[in-house]
Structures are given as C-alpha cells and as structure tokens.
Amino acid sequence: MELKYKSTRNPDVTVTASEAILKGLADDGGLFVPVEIPKLSVSLDELKDMTYQDTAYAVMKEFLTDFTEEELRDCIRKAYDGKFDTEEIAPLVKVNGMYHLELFHGATIAFKDMALSILPHLLTVSAKKNRVKNEIVILTATSGDTGKAAMAGFADVEGTRIIVFYPRDGVSRIQKLQMATQKGNNVDVVAIHGNFDNAQSGVKAMFEDKALAAELEKKGYQFSSANSINIGRLVPQVVYYVYAYANLLKNGEIQPGERINVAVPTGNFGNILAAYYAKQMGLPIQRLICASNENKVLFDFFGTGVYDRNREFILTSSPSMDILISSNLERLIYLAADCDAEKTSELMEDLKSEGTYRITEEMREKMADFRGGYATEEQTCRQIGQVYRKTGYVMDPHTAVASYVCEDYRKKSGDMAKCVVASTASPYKFVKSVMTAIDEKYGAEDEFVLLPKLQEISGTAMPEAIREILDANILHTLECDADRMEETVRSILGI
Numbered sequence: 001m002e003l004k005y006k007s008t009r010n011p012d013v014t015v016t017a018s019e020a021i022l023k024g025l026a027d028d029g030g031l032f033v034p035v036e037i038p039k040l041s042v043s044l045d046e047l048k049d050m051t052y053q054d055t056a057y058a059v060m061k062e063f064l065t066d067f068t069e070e071e072l073r074d075c076i077r078k079a080y081d082g083k084f085d086t087e088e089i090a091p092l093v094k095v096n097g098m099y100h101l102e103l104f105h106g107a108t109i110a111f112k113d114m115a116l117s118i119l120p121h122l123l124t125v126s127a128k129k130n131r132v133k134n135e136i137v138i139l140t141a142t143s144g145d146t147g148k149a150a151m152a153g154f155a156d157v158e159g160t161r162i163i164v165f166y167p168r169d170g171v172s173r174i175q176k177l178q179m180a181t182q183k184g185n186n187v188d189v190v191a192i193h194g195n196f197d198n199a200q201s202g203v204k205a206m207f208e209d210k211a212l213a214a215e216l217e218k219k220g221y222q223f224s225s226a227n228s229i230n231i232g233r234l235v236p237q238v239v240y241y242v243y244a245y246a247n248l249l250k251n252g253e254i255q256p257g258e259r260i261n262v263a264v265p266t267g268n269f270g271n272i273l274a275a276y277y278a279k280q281m282g283l284p285i286q287r288l289i290c291a292s293n294e295n296k297v298l299f300d301f302f303g304t305g306v307y308d309r310n311r312e313f314i315l316t317s318s319p320s321m322d323i324l325i326s327s328n329l330e331r332l333i334y335l336a337a338d339c340d341a342e343k344t345s346e347l348m349e350d351l352k353s354e355g356t357y358r359i360t361e362e363m364r365e366k367m368a369d370f371r372g373g374y375a376t377e378e379q380t381c382r383q384i385g386q387v388y389r390k391t392g393y394v395m396d397p398h399t400a401v402a403s404y405v406c407e408d409y410r411k412k413s414g415d416m417a418k419c420v421v422a423s424t425a426s427p428y429k430f431v432k433s434v435m436t437a438i439d440e441k442y443g444a445e446d447e448f449v450l451l452p453k454l455q456e457i458s459g460t461a462m463p464e465a466i467r468e469i470l471d472a473n474i475l476h477t478l479e480c481d482a483d484r485m486e487e488t489v490r491s492i493l494g495i
C-alpha cells in the first residue's frame with residue numbers, strides 16, 4: 001500500500017513521499033505529514049541483530065513507499081558509510097546513569113549529519129522519479145549545524161545547488177569556519193545581519209513566493225528545502241531511536257517491551273518529533289523529555305498550552321537551540337488536533353500575526369507524553385563540569401542541556417525509567433564553552449589552543465572534521481541584511 005502525504009494546512013493536497021521530499025514545504029505553507037504513521041513491520045527482537053543500515057531500511061521503507069528496495073538501499077549505503085568514524089554510526093554510551101546516543105560521528109560532528117548524509121540521495125532519486133529537469137536549489141537557514149551538514153551532503157551532487165543563510169553573530173567560531181571553508185562548485189554561504197529566526201523567515205518567504213517560483217522555473221531552477229521541515233530529514237531521524245532501543249535490548253540493559261524515556265535537546269523540534277514518530281510506529285517509549293536552553297518557549301508551551309514567541313531572543317552556549325519558532329511543532333499540533341488542517345492553519349496564522357497561540361485542553365491532553373524542561377546557562381555549564389568530574393565524559397553544551405533536564409526531571413518526578421539522551425554534537429565543536437565549564441582557567445585561551453587540551457583531558461581522538469578546518473582556506477565571505485535575502489539569491493543564481 002502506498003503511503004501518501006498531506007499538508008498540515010490543507011486536507012485536499014495529497015502527494016507521494018518523493019513529491020513531498022522534492023517540495024520540502026507545501027504550497028500553502030504547511031508541512032507534509034504522512035496520512036497515517038506506519039507501524040514497524042519487523043519485531044524488536046529481529047531489530048536487535050540488525051546493523052544501522054538494515055535498521056534504516058526497515059524504518060524508512062514504511063514511510064517512503066514509492067522508493068524501490070534497490071533505490072532506498074542504495075541511498076542508505078551512500079549515506080551511512082566511511083564518512084562516519086564508527087561502524088555503529090550511532091553508538092550508545094552509558095554515562096551518569098543515562099544512555100547517551102551519540103549522533104555526532106558523521107562528517108560535520110553534529111546530529112544533522114544523521115539526516116543530511118542521506119537527504120541529497122533521497123532528493124536526487126525523487127527528482128528522477130518525478131521527471132524533474134530543473135536544477136534543484138536547496139535554500140537553507142541555519143543556526144549553525146544544519147548549514148555545514150547540508151553543504152557537506154550536497155557539495156558537488158549533480159543537479160543540485162545549495163545556498164545557506166546563517167546569523168553572522170549567532171554561531172561559534174568553529175561553526176563559522178566550517179561553513180566558510182566548504183568546498184564544492186554548487187555551494188554558496190551568506191552571513192545575514194540578524195538572528196536565526198530572521199534567516200528562517202526569509203527562507204520561508206521565498207518558498208511561499210509564487211511569482212519567484214515562476215521566474216525560477218523559466219530559468220530552469222526550482223527550490224527545495226534541506227531544513228528539518230523536509231520529511232526527508234525527519235524520516236531518517238526516526239531510525240536512530242529504533243536502533244538505540246534495539247541496542248539496549250541486545251545488551252540486556254532493558255527487558256523486551258520495557259518502556260524507556262528519551263531526552264532531546266530541542267530547537268526546531270525535528271529530533272524529538274522523530275522520537276515521537278518512533279513511538280507511534282510501536283517503539284516502547286514512555287516520556288519524551290523536551291529540553292530547552294534559556295529560549296524556553298517550548299517549556300512554557302508544554303506547561304501552559306500557550307505558545308508565545310514574543311520575548312527576548314537570547315544567545316546561549318547552545319546556539320543550535322536558540323530558536324523562538326520551532327517549525328516542526330506544527331506536525332505535533334496537527335496530530336493533537338486530530339489531523340484537523342483548518343484548526344492547525346488557524347493556530348499558525350495566529351502565530352504569524354500575533355506571535356502567539358493557545359491550544360485547547362483536549363489538544364494538551366493528547367500531548368501528555370511530552371514533558372518540557374530547561375537549563376539556564378549556569379546549570380548547563382555546571383552539568384558539563386560535574387559529569388566530567390564524576391565520569392570523565394565530556395559533553396557539548398546542547399547535550400548538557402538535555403542531561404541536566406533529564407536529571408532534574410528524574411529528581412522531581414521520581415520516574416527512573418531508563419533514559420536515552422540524544423547527544424547532538426561533539427564537544428570539539430564547542431570547545432571554548434566546554435573547556436571553560438570544566439575549568440574557568442581555560443576562559444582566557446584561544447579555541448585553537450584548547451583543541452589539543454580537550455583531546456588530552458577527554459582521551460578522545462580529535463575528529464577529522466576539526467583537523468581539516470585548521471588549515472583550510474576561507475572560500476565564502478558574502479554577507480547581507482536580513483531583508484535582502486531574496487536579492488542575494490537572485491544575484492547568486494543570476495536571475
């Protein structure tokens with residue numbers, strides 16, 4: 001049976017998986033969602049002996065039903081290969097009474113690699129399937145990690161171009177360098193004078209601009225998105241939750257059927273939504289602990305039912321979570337509204353015009369699996385130091401937010417179910433914050449001086465992704481004002 005996708009804002013639009021991947025966002029501004037979340041068709045017992053690649057196939061084939069087995073396996077093989085520095089792809093490490101699911105072993109040492117290594121392949125197969133002749137232009141707003149991971153995934157992939165926008169002052173020095181040194185003839189990077197939400201709104205506006213789309217079409221281009229709103233990003237992220245559960249089962253850490261909790265450092269709500277989809281597929285997950293930094297819109301939302309982005313935007317040491325509009329939440333809203341596109345549309349309209357919306361009590365009850373929590377900068381910093389002193393394990397600030405929130409949740413609720421913490425970035429990527437958290441004396445030192453020191457104190461090898469930027473050339477220096485993003489795109493594409 002073919003699984004179709006609908007827009008969260010219009011019940012009359014149905015598309016295939018490959019069409020949804022190609023388009024990224026629906027024409028009405030809604031997000032594509034499967035008409036029904038499929039169930040796993042293999043047992044957890046079977047899954048426990050599978051490789052990451054076979055697990056990926058078992059999960060993804062349920063969602064991407066218009067891909068042949070050969071096509072899908074080919075995409076998986078090209079994505080999850082030697083670019084990852086471990087054969088396990090997503091290893092699970094026991095730390096401080098929790099299980100850290102390390103999602104940072106790919107090319108750019110952050111969890112975005114998990115999906116962005118495969119998206120370009122899903123996209124080129126989708127283009128062939130739908131007889132697309134245009135060159136596909138990937139337009140991406142990034143708070144730091146997506147941009148580099150997307151560029152690394154798409155660099156020199158035939159039939160594609162990629163343009164990335166990031167907030168000039170909102171990413172770490174290493175993140176900036178990673179992007180500015182990206183090779184590839186089809187790659188452009190622009191630093192905008194604004195924050196991530198400005199970048200994301202600018203990209204969304206271009207996607208929704210029909211006149212612009214018509215002009216692009218004439219020149220042989222069409223837009224697509226690599227942002228986590230693309231269903232081709234979400235589906236590969238379901239895989240590692242299934243893999244983690246099977247891993248716990250295999251190692252006797254849990255009993256068959258035992259329910260676990262997951263704690264996810266959250267920004268755009270993609271990663272945690274993937275965990276929720278995994279639960280809907282049949283994975284025994286009890287609670288989904290949504291961890292925020294000081295930009296705690298989601299904590300407030302789960303506590304009150306009111307989403308309110310009207311607040312100060314705070315720059316933190318976990319920049320990939322510095323977000324006030326979590327786009328993927330729309331998919332949860334849609335599910336909680338019993339797939340009522342009109343209701344979802346109304347709420348999203350309120351968000352756009354008022355910056356806020358309130359969901360009904362009934363909808364709140366449907367989200368009872370979720371718990372919101374947050375960590376202040378000080379708590380995050382202390383968590384890194386404490387866990388290091390206790391165990392020798394070094395966490396990046398994003399992971400530390402989830403680690404803190406998970407521990408805090410346990411203390412307050414007494415719920416001691418086994419907990420998987422999504423570990424979303426390598427500490428090397430945020431070396432300054434991490435080292436300073438461990439000892440203030442490092443605060444005065446240069447990031448590049450700290451890298452070998454991190455290696456020394458953590459006993460982990462310096463990742464290739466770091467070694468390669470140390471002496472690479474700066475290739476991208478383009479900047480623009482937040483309200484001139486469209487002009488910049490036009491000039492890059494020559495239209």
Ligand SMILES: *Cc1c(COP(=O)(O)O)cnc(C)c1O
Nearest residue numbers: 145267268269270271320424425
């Ligand atoms: C993107 C990112 C997050 C947030 O993930 P979402 O899917 O946007 O919620 C957390 N940590 C790191 C390191 C990231 O790169």
